[in-house]
Amino acid sequence: MKTKADTLILFGATGDLSQRMLLPSLCALDADNLLAEDLRIVGTARSELDDAAFRNFAREAIETYLPADRRGSMAEFLNRLSYSQLDVTTTEGYSDLADKVGQNREVAIFLSTAPSLFEPTIKGLAAHGLADNNSRICLEKPLGTDLESSCAINDAVAGAFSEDRTFRIDHYLGKETVQNLIALRFANILFEPLWNSQHIDHIQITVAETVGLESRVDFYDSAGALRDMVQNHMLQLLALVAMEPPSSFDAGAVRDEKVKVLRALRKLDAKESVTGQYRGGASGGEIVPGYDEELGRDSDTETFVALKGHIDNWRWQGVPFYMRTGKRLAERVTEIIVHFRCVPHSIFPGAKLHPNKLVIGIQPEENITLSMMAKVPGIEQEGMTLREVPLNIAMPDAFTGKHKRIAYERLLLDLIGGDQTLFVRRDEVEAQWHWVDDIRATWEAETNQPKTYNAGSWGPSAAIALAERDGVSWHE
Ligand code: BG6
Numbered sequence: 001m002k003t004k005a006d007t008l009i010l011f012g013a014t015g016d017l018s019q020r021m022l023l024p025s026l027c028a029l030d031a032d033n034l035l036a037e038d039l040r041i042v043g044t045a046r047s048e049l050d051d052a053a054f055r056n057f058a059r060e061a062i063e064t065y066l067p068a069d070r071r072g073s074m075a076e077f078l079n080r081l082s083y084s085q086l087d088v089t090t091t092e093g094y095s096d097l098a099d100k101v102g103q104n105r106e107v108a109i110f111l112s113t114a115p116s117l118f119e120p121t122i123k124g125l126a127a128h129g130l131a132d133n134n135s136r137i138c139l140e141k142p143l144g145t146d147l148e149s150s151c152a153i154n155d156a157v158a159g160a161f162s163e164d165r166t167f168r169i170d171h172y173l174g175k176e177t178v179q180n181l182i183a184l185r186f187a188n189i190l191f192e193p194l195w196n197s198q199h200i201d202h203i204q205i206t207v208a209e210t211v212g213l214e215s216r217v218d219f220y221d222s223a224g225a226l227r228d229m230v231q232n233h234m235l236q237l238l239a240l241v242a243m244e245p246p247s248s249f250d251a252g253a254v255r256d257e258k259v260k261v262l263r264a265l266r267k268l269d270a271k272e273s274v275t276g277q278y279r280g281g282a283s284g285g286e287i288v289p290g291y292d293e294e295l296g297r298d299s300d301t302e303t304f305v306a307l308k309g310h311i312d313n314w315r316w317q318g319v320p321f322y323m324r325t326g327k328r329l330a331e332r333v334t335e336i337i338v339h340f341r342c343v344p345h346s347i348f349p350g351a352k353l354h355p356n357k358l359v360i361g362i363q364p365e366e367n368i369t370l371s372m373m374a375k376v377p378g379i380e381q382e383g384m385t386l387r388e389v390p391l392n393i394a395m396p397d398a399f400t401g402k403h404k405r406i407a408y409e410r411l412l413l414d415l416i417g418g419d420q421t422l423f424v425r426r427d428e429v430e431a432q433w434h435w436v437d438d439i440r441a442t443w444e445a446e447t448n449q450p451k452t453y454n455a456g457s458w459g460p461s462a463a464i465a466l467a468e469r470d471g472v473s474w475h476e
């Protein structure tokens with residue numbers, strides 16, 4: 001389905017995501033002339049606003065969250081916007097929205113509301129002719145809290161929208177550097193012959209944050225790091241790193257390969273995961289309270305998780321995938337590290353040869369570094385002196401003049417254009433939940449309690465031990 005939508009409806013238009021990401025992204029796309037001239041954007045929410053007040057709201061959001069040099073002519077963008085007040089749980093309001101949208105339109109609907117509102121919203125849309133073959137729907141996480149609830153959401157959506165009209169967001173897939181992973185692997189001959197258990201010792205994926213609970217106390221406490229970050233973003237990164245080469249860069253081929261990896265994830269052993277919860281400390285240059293103090297009560301929710309995963313297929317047999325993510329860690333960094341094996345035989349007696357390491361920096365630094373062994377310049381009589389040196393590509397330097405885009409810009413453009421390649425298919429989400437549910441069941445069986453770690457550290461010492469037991473150090 002590559003028909004372009006000419007109307008975009010934003011549910012939850014006055015919410016946090018809309019304010020921080022969606023409206024600024026749409027304005028930036030408009031400034032770069034990437035939106036069709038006739039694209040109209042209809043915001044809906046419970047707040048009592050008229051078109052003018054919604055445009056003001058959007059202007060403020062854009063001025064707050066989009067750099068001035070990316071705004072273009074904001075007035076033209078604001079003219080695309082209109083507003084329809086709607087309480088999705090009642091039947092009133094939908095006919096006003098349907099009138100605003102009009103007949104013979106191709107509609108993209110973005111639900112940036114709580115998942116508990118998806119079902120009534122879809123019912124309301126269907127009852128007013130807005131869920132037909134001329135509309136597509138886009139869903140934001142969290143899509144459930146486990147496989148069962150995720151299936152219930154997916155079933156409710158599937159009752160009105162076929163899979164080729166359902167766009168599930170994982171905003172990591174909208175990040176330029178995440179897409180670059182696909183380019184790195186499949187636009188270069190260099191890596192693919194080495195990309196397997198014969199040449200790779202292990203892979204690390206780190207998604208570390210310095211922020212704490214922010215304003216999402218209740219949501220986060222009922223989710224925890226495993227469901228908030230591993231189930232979606234980290235498993236998508238893992239799938240892109242580990243998938244077989246797809247036959248083409250299209251939605252079917254790429255997602256077919258990703259889902260095979262997700263389904264091949266081995267059930268974790270109890271000893272292959274570590275959870276943690278932060279205590280007060282210094283993070284991001286400030287003194288910060290502990291999780292329970294921020295929350296205002298005791299809690300068993302994990303704010304950190306480290307896992308040792310395995311993919312049971314030919315390519316990855318025996319290659320551990322160490323993953324860790326957490327809040328209030330020492331640095332904000334997302335990176336993937338591919339540790340190659342040592343050379344099979346060293347001809348340099350006395351020299352310590354470090355295995356090659358490919359570091360793919362996703363954020364905040366966007367760079368790719370390959371560490372290699374090289375000769376230290378000089379004349380030695382007792383054999384060469386060798387040292388590890390980095391071969392470094394800093395993406396911003398390689399592509400000067402290209403501005404950094406918000407992940408949602410790519411995703412909104414693809415939603416409007418009908419391209420599902422960077423959206424998550426139902427079978428992927430379900431395979432992700434299946435693996436995560438098994439981990440949670442193990443934790444429950446073992447009555448696992450998160451270990452404490454100080455804010456500003458790299459997590460509990462047990463996470464270091466998880467890797468060190470195998471002779472592996474986390475990349476820092
Ligand atoms: C969200 C999580 O999906 O991703 C947040 O709910 C997390 O807890 C965020 O902070 C991280 O996204 P990014 O783009 O800042 O790495």
